[in-house]
Amino acid sequence: MKRTLTSVAFAAACLAAAPVVLADELKDLPASAKPLGGEQHNLATLSKPYPKRVYVLEPIFPVFVAGKIWVINGEKQDIEAVMSAGYAPNFAIAPDHSQLYVFDTYWSKGFRGTRSDMATFYDPLNLTIGADVDLPKGRFLVVPKKQNAEVTPDGRYLLSYNLAPATTVSVVDTKERKYKGDVEIPGCGLIFPSAGNRFSSVCSDGTLATATFDANIKATITRSSKFFDPDGDPVLEHVGIDKKKGMVYFVSYEGNIFPVDISKEKPAFQPKWSLLTDEDKAESWYPGGWQLIALHRATQKLYVLMHKGPKWTHKQAGEEVWVFDAKTKKRIDRIKLKEHAISITVSQDAEPYLFTQTEKPSLITYNLKDGSEVGEVEFGISPYLLYVDGD
Amino acid sequence: MKRTLTSVAFAAACLAAAPVVLADELKDLPASAKPLGGEQHNLATLSKPYPKRVYVLEPIFPVFVAGKIWVINGEKQDIEAVMSAGYAPNFAIAPDHSQLYVFDTYWSKGFRGTRSDMATFYDPLNLTIGADVDLPKGRFLVVPKKQNAEVTPDGRYLLSYNLAPATTVSVVDTKERKYKGDVEIPGCGLIFPSAGNRFSSVCSDGTLATATFDANIKATITRSSKFFDPDGDPVLEHVGIDKKKGMVYFVSYEGNIFPVDISKEKPAFQPKWSLLTDEDKAESWYPGGWQLIALHRATQKLYVLMHKGPKWTHKQAGEEVWVFDAKTKKRIDRIKLKEHAISITVSQDAEPYLFTQTEKPSLITYNLKDGSEVGEVEFGISPYLLYVDGD
Amino acid sequence: MAKGLQFMDRFFERMSRRTAQQVSRRHFVSGLGAAMVGATFLPVLPVSRKAQAAEDPAAAWAKQVEAQTKDPRACNYWRYCSSDGYLCSCCGGGPATCPPGSVPSPTSWVGSCLNPDDGKTYLIAYRDCCGKDSCPKCACLGSAGEKPAYIPQLNNDIIWCFGASSMIYHCSSAAIVGQI
């Protein structure tokens, strides 16, 4: 058999961004072949952070030991990069965009062997790893939720929740790139950072715990009075949050909003209000999904994934996104989704987009100016959490 | 809110197969609650090996670091167990069914960190790990192919191919459970074990290399004359094989069968013959797929996945399985597949089944008595290789 | 505060003290496992609360999904009202049996589901089978009575492998442990 597949060999190219100097090397080619100088094997880097970049964290359910984080260009509806991760990872972005953090767990032989837990520091442009900071107390292993790992508003500390089954928060100093200690928050969970050395957590008795820690991670914990009913109407784990102002909007199973100002040492609880009119309730509308609520800081608009119940369907994907003015507590819009979504977020710029993670799975983007669809990009098996630069 | 979801606590059960003694412990239940003794949290074990059990090796392409092996009841079309594995794993079954072997590669942090390569010994009933034998020279990292890892016919040695890029075969003693050394097979690949201390490999120049090694893994290599044309019509990597008799049926891109008797020290090449009549060729039929050929030992029938080309579609899924009598070299049947398949195997019992791995993906089973469908079972993302007990 | 929560708080408290005593997490967890498996006292301390059929999540779920008692490989099998994950029944195990090669977890959380055949409500221990990566067949998401993870003893997102030799989730089982 004769063929023109003539040129076969190990070809050696140079590493990233260095030009390949093949021209001189192709002297052994057949007479018919001409070297072309050789195309570089380049290495792409990401552009600087911008408001409509979306990081999508994917715990891959059928292969839970190996998650991914997708970097999505939310303007162009395109994949910018795919990061690898481990078991039930969490993610956070430095407030100054200078680092990306992945909170992660591995076993030395994939699904067995020695366990290691760490916070991994990534350069946001090259996606190269700058540090693995050991988390000696481990991490909470759960289907990933945003508020299980956070960074303080000043960027100084990483906070990683742990239930083993003692409930603590591991503190990592981002300057020293070192684990500094654990803060115990007995009976509480989730992390809402409110200052460089302070965070709040929700407790199973309906109170809010606020922990203030010093440089040695010695902490004092104060407990608020009960602000929601954990038996009758617990608040969900994902919140609308303004990390810059220290404002948290909890949403409950029954569709109540519990606004809490955590900017001061003592949390200030504002009156709860309902997402639902009597008519909405008669139609059995409920909030639901996973990351089911988002806040646009500048306009104080809340976006909530809604579906028609019955009760106890708090994880059901939403068919609409309802838009509320958090100041007037009035619904100002309803966006019918093209595809049901489990998670949403909004960009924090002046002309915000709504990003919806559909069950398909795909990321469908809407322009919040008029609710029109901007585009759709399909990726992954079970993408779950959405992060935007500056949220 | 009132509800009957009343009983909530950490419940402790005993480990595998030990009964749970909850009866005495439920004394704190509400008055309306009655303890029921507590259902055991049992641990299932597999039944003894049988001819129609199928092990399906799945390199999970979108999550390549974490493969799986599915244990399928080919009689009942049911999942018996799912084993976890690592990067581009291989699999082998001890000839006496006493062990399952997984040849595997892990990195200490999932997709990074320290690499380790090993042969892992599994109990075939409990699927518990008896040993990890380190493979210090590594393994060939490639989309898994059956003949890259094997066990000698007497069960004594495991043989694992390596290209790094030196081509060697690592030898593990299954009695000592120890790596013993590497046999170099320059310019060759694939492993066809033919005796307790002997295997053959296919070489890129169209010859067969036969390696005989002693207890210290000192090897002598002999090279046959060229028996196929690697440029014009190379043989594919998957073969029909009778490991008990030492008979290998290679199939080539162009649909030629190259029977080789490797039972003696010197391989005996039998005349090649074609799967294709002139009419078949006119219709552009080609063998293709991944594990595209199987042999039923007792009847010396060959089963080959076939599709309509053009040329260079040797990995295309097959739409029919053609049945040949390897003695008369005649086609005796054509089985039209319900779904196109990439891999096939047959059980080695007297009333054999044909197992086909479809692109769907699913495993569809046919009764070879009449080509009728026995059933279909869906699992996995990209299952690829099929093994049966006793093949 | 309900008894169960009190228990949890005591539980957390005890564990926290141990943590504070610089017991390493891994010793800590394995110690927990040993304690729980070996203990004569099994800490099942349910919460007492009056039933109100109209708001009973177990009954609501059973109605919504047309719960059945015949096929433990279907998401609407009655015991799975609060189960989230891959069914062990589909992966070589059963509703209360771990598949070959996995590790039964000694810990679980307990919910309650309505058996549509006898109309009675049973306590169901949601125990994970651990030690291998996801099984992964028959993904079912029941959320009747399920609560956020800051109420861990009522949450089904958590990897319920505490005390097992591995914290890797393979599949979800659901064993009957009592009746209300």
Next chain:
Amino acid sequence: MAKGLQFMDRFFERMSRRTAQQVSRRHFVSGLGAAMVGATFLPVLPVSRKAQAAEDPAAAWAKQVEAQTKDPRACNYWRYCSSDGYLCSCCGGGPATCPPGSVPSPTSWVGSCLNPDDGKTYLIAYRDCCGKDSCPKCACLGSAGEKPAYIPQLNNDIIWCFGASSMIYHCSSAAIVGQI
């Protein structure tokens, strides 16, 4: 035997000798990488063989898939005639560019594809981008002129990350390195 295969044999032979000298595999591979990256001599030694258009796999493939030169994210982009895997173009890279955070491999195999615009056949270096798990978008399986792995320099199933700092496959790139 073709020149390329001779080269491969020499290559294997040289490497085998090194192995025989008890150089550990990891030193061996990293040594190889360093050698290949740092070397002035880059071992591209193609095989000379007469073209026969009728049996040209590159031309056959281009015809079969209606190869095009506009969209490097489609499987029928002309360079991918022998590419097997996820396209780097779909994961933040390009046909000859690795996505951010991955590691370009210094080694590759070289096939040839027909450019339908100019009707000429080009040498394409199939280089993997390594260091992260599968990208995984745009799975394409080209097999024009592709050979079994016992002829490694013509095989696309192999993880072509030799000499890179990682043997983990992320995606497939296809760079033009010559013209026939």
